[in-house]
Amino acid sequence: MSSAPTVEIAVPKTGRKITVPTGLFINNQFVPSVDSTETIECINPATEDVIASVVAGSAADIDRAVAAARAAFTTTWGKHATGWERARLLHRLADLVERDAQELAELETLNNGKPVRIARDFDIGDSVACLRYYAGWADKIAGQSLEVDNQTKIAFTRHDPIGVCGQIIPWNYPINMWSWKVAPALAVGCTIVMKPSELTPLTALKLSELIVEAGFPPGVVNTVPSLGAVGGAALSAHLDVDKVAFTGSTVTGRKIMEAAAKSNLKKVSLELGGKSPHIVFESADLEQAANWACLGILYNTGQDCTAGSRLFVQESIYDKFMAALISKAKALVVADGFDEKASGGPVVSKVQYDKIFKYISLGKEQGATILTGGEKRQGKGFFVDPTIFANVTPEMKIFQDEIFGPVLSVTKFKTEEEAVALANNTTYGLGAGLHSNDANQCMRVANELEAGTVWVNQYNILYNNVPFGGKKQSGIGRELGSYALDEYTSVKAVQWNFGEKLDFPF
Numbered sequence: 293m294s295s296a297p298t299v300e301i302a303v304p305k306t307g308r309k310i311t312v313p314t315g316l317f318i319n320n321q322f323v324p325s326v327d328s329t330e331t332i333e334c335i336n337p338a339t340e341d342v343i344a345s346v347v348a349g350s351a352a353d354i355d356r357a358v359a360a361a362r363a364a365f366t367t368t369w370g371k372h373a374t375g376w377e378r379a380r381l382l383h384r385l386a387d388l389v390e391r392d393a394q395e396l397a398e399l400e401t402l403n404n405g406k407p408v409r410i411a412r413d414f415d416i417g418d419s420v421a422c423l424r425y426y427a428g429w430a431d432k433i434a435g436q437s438l439e440v441d442n443q444t445k446i447a448f449t450r451h452d453p454i455g456v457c458g459q460i461i462p463w464n465y466p467i468n469m470w471s472w473k474v475a476p477a478l479a480v481g482c483t484i485v486m487k488p489s490e491l492t493p494l495t496a497l498k499l500s501e502l503i504v505e506a507g508f509p510p511g512v513v514n515t516v517p518s519l520g521a522v523g524g525a526a527l528s529a530h531l532d533v534d535k536v537a538f539t540g541s542t543v544t545g546r547k548i549m550e551a552a553a554k555s556n557l558k559k560v561s562l563e564l565g566g567k568s569p570h571i572v573f574e575s576a577d578l579e580q581a582a583n584w585a586c587l588g589i590l591y592n593t594g595q596d597c598t599a600g601s602r603l604f605v606q607e608s609i610y611d612k613f614m615a616a617l618i619s620k621a622k623a624l625v626v627a628d629g630f631d632e633k634a635s636g637g638p639v640v641s642k643v644q645y646d647k648i649f650k651y652i653s654l655g656k657e658q659g660a661t662i663l664t665g666g667e668k669r670q671g672k673g674f675f676v677d678p679t680i681f682a683n684v685t686p687e688m689k690i691f692q693d694e695i696f697g698p699v700l701s702v703t704k705f706k707t708e709e710e711a712v713a714l715a716n717n718t719t720y721g722l723g724a725g726l727h728s729n730d731a732n733q734c735m736r737v738a739n740e741l742e743a744g745t746v747w748v749n750q751y752n753i754l755y756n757n758v759p760f761g762g763k764k765q766s767g768i769g770r771e772l773g774s775y776a777l778d779e780y781t782s783v784k785a786v787q788w789n790f791g792e793k794l795d796f797p798f
C-alpha cells in the first residue's frame with residue numbers, strides 16, 4: 293500500500309486521531325487522480341466545519357479503476373478464487389471491521405452526523421453480520437442439473453459472477469450501504485468499483501485500507517470518490533462495466549438506467565426513494581404502535597428510504613394515539629452525534645436541511661396542521677426537530693414527495709378499505725407497516741399493500757437473510773438474502789450431448 297496521500301482527523305469529543313486516505317483506491321494502492329485537481333470537502337453536519345478534503349475522481353479515474361477491476365476478475369478473482377477462499381477473506385474483513393468498529397463509528401459520525409452509539413451498534417454491527425452472512429454463501433453458489441433426455445443428454449446451469457460491478461452508494465448509511473453492496477458481490481466472485489457519496493466518502497476510504505489488510509488481491513475492490521454527475525455517470529455509461537448497483541434518489545436511478553440502456557445494457561439494480569405508509573388500526577397496542585411510528589420516521593433523523601413518513605390512524609383511537617405519539621416524539625434527543633444522550637443527529641447537509649424546511653413551509657402553506665416541531669434552531673449545525681403534521685390530504689406535497697427528514701404526515705381514516713387506498717396512493721412502493729391485533733386484518737392488509745416490505749406490528753426492522761427492495765418507482769431488484777446473489781450472477785446453461793447422433797440434412 294502506498295503511504296500517500298492521507299489526512300489526520302482529530303475527533304473533537306473523544307480525542308482520537310484518525311488517519312484517513314484521501315486519494316483514489318485502485319489496485320490496493322491509494323493514488324492521486326490521473327487528471328483531476330478538484331477536491332471534495334467533507335463537512336461535519338453538527339458543526340458545519342470542514343473535516344477533510346478528498347480527491348474528486350474523474351471519468352479517467354473511473355476508467356483506470358474499471359481496468360483494475362477487469363484485470364482482477366480475469367486473473368485472481370472471478371472464477372479464479374474458490375468459494376472457500378472468497379469466504380475466508382470476507383470473514384477476515386468482517387473481523388477487521390468489528391475490530392475497528394469504534395473508530396469507524398466516530399468517523400461516520402463526524403462525516404454523517406448520526407450518533408456514534410447507533411453507528412457502532414447498528415450500522416456497523418449489521419455490516420459485520422452482512423459480511424459474515426455472505427461469507428457463508430460464497431462456497432454455496434450452485435446451479436441446477438436438468439433432465440432433458442434420459443439417454444443421451446443433460447443440461448446444467450452455472451451461476452457465474454457477472455463481472456465488474458459499479459456500486460454507487462448514498463450518504464444516509466455510508467458503511468451499511470457499502471457492506472450491502474460489497475458483500476454479495478465479493479461472495480459470488482465479482483470485482484468492484486465503489487463510488488461513495490460525495491457527502492460521506494471518508495468511511496469508504498477507511499474501509500479500503502481493510503480490504504488490503506484482509507488480503508484481497510489488488511483490483512478486487514476499488515474506491516473512487518467522485519461527484520455523482522462525474523464518477524457515477526461514468527460508471528453507469530461505462531462499456532466495460534457489467535452491472536451497476538445503486539442506492540439513492542429515484543431521479544438519479546432513472547439517469548443510471550438511461551445510461552445503462554444507452555451504453556452496453558449492463559444489468560442494473562436500483563434501491564430508490566419511498567413515501568412509506570404506516571397504518572394504525574383501532575385494535576392495535578397503541579403504546580407499541582406509537583413507539584414503532586416514532587422509530588419509523590425518526591430513526592436516522594428520517595433520512596431513510598423506508599421512513600414511515602405517512603401515518604394513517606383510525607378515527608376511533610385517533611386522539612388517544614396522537615397524544616402518545618406526540619409526547620414520545622418530543623422526548624427524542626436530537627443533538628451532536630458525540631453526545632451520549634443523542635438518539636438523532638443533524639441531517640447530513642445544508643442542501644438536505646433546506647429541502648426539509650422547504651417542505652415544512654409547503655405543509656403549512658397547503659393547510660396541514662403542525663402539532664410539534666417545524667421551527668429552526670439557532671446556532672450551527674443542520675438540526676431538525678421531530679415535526680408532525682396532522683390533517684394531511686393526498687393532494688399535498690408533504691403527502692406525495694419524499695422529504696428524507698424527520699417530518700411525519702398524519703391522516704385520519706375510518707375504514708380498512710380507506711386506509712389501504714390512502715396507503716397505496718403513491719408512486720413509490722418500498723416499505724409499509726401496519727399495527728393491528730386482528731390477525732385476519734393483518735394478513736388481508738399485508739396482501740393489499742403495494743410495497744417490497746410490509747412490517748406487521750413493527751417497523752423498519754431488517755435482517756441480512758430477508759430480501760429488501762422496492763415496487764413501483766422505489767426500485768428494481770433485491771438486496772440482502774439469497775435474492776441479492778441473483779443480482780450479481782449470470783446464469784449459463786450448459787447443454788451436453790453424450791450420445792445423440794445428428795442426421796444431416798435434417
Ligand SMILES: NC(=O)C1=CN([C@@H]2O[C@H](COP(=O)(O)OP(=O)(O)OC[C@H]3O[C@@H](n4cnc5c(N)ncnc54)[C@H](O)[C@@H]3O)[C@@H](O)[C@H]2O)C=CC1
Pocket residue numbers: 460461462463464487488489490518519520521523524525528539540541542544545547548563564565566596597644647694695696
Ligand atoms: N433511497 C435512499 O436511500 C436515498 C434517497 N435519497 C433521496 O435523494 C434525495 C437527494 O439526495 P442526493 O444525495 O442528491 O441523492 P442522489 O441519488 O443524487 O445520490 C446518491 C448517489 O448517487 C450519485 N449520483 C448522483 N448523480 C448521479 C448520476 N447522474 N449518475 C450516477 N450517480 C449519481 C451520488 O454521487 C451518490 O453517490 C434525498 O433528499 C432523498 O430524498 C438520497 C440518498 C439515499
Ligand code: BAL
Pocket residue numbers: 464465539595596597598
Ligand atoms: N434503511 C435501508 C436503506 C436505506 O435507507 O437506504
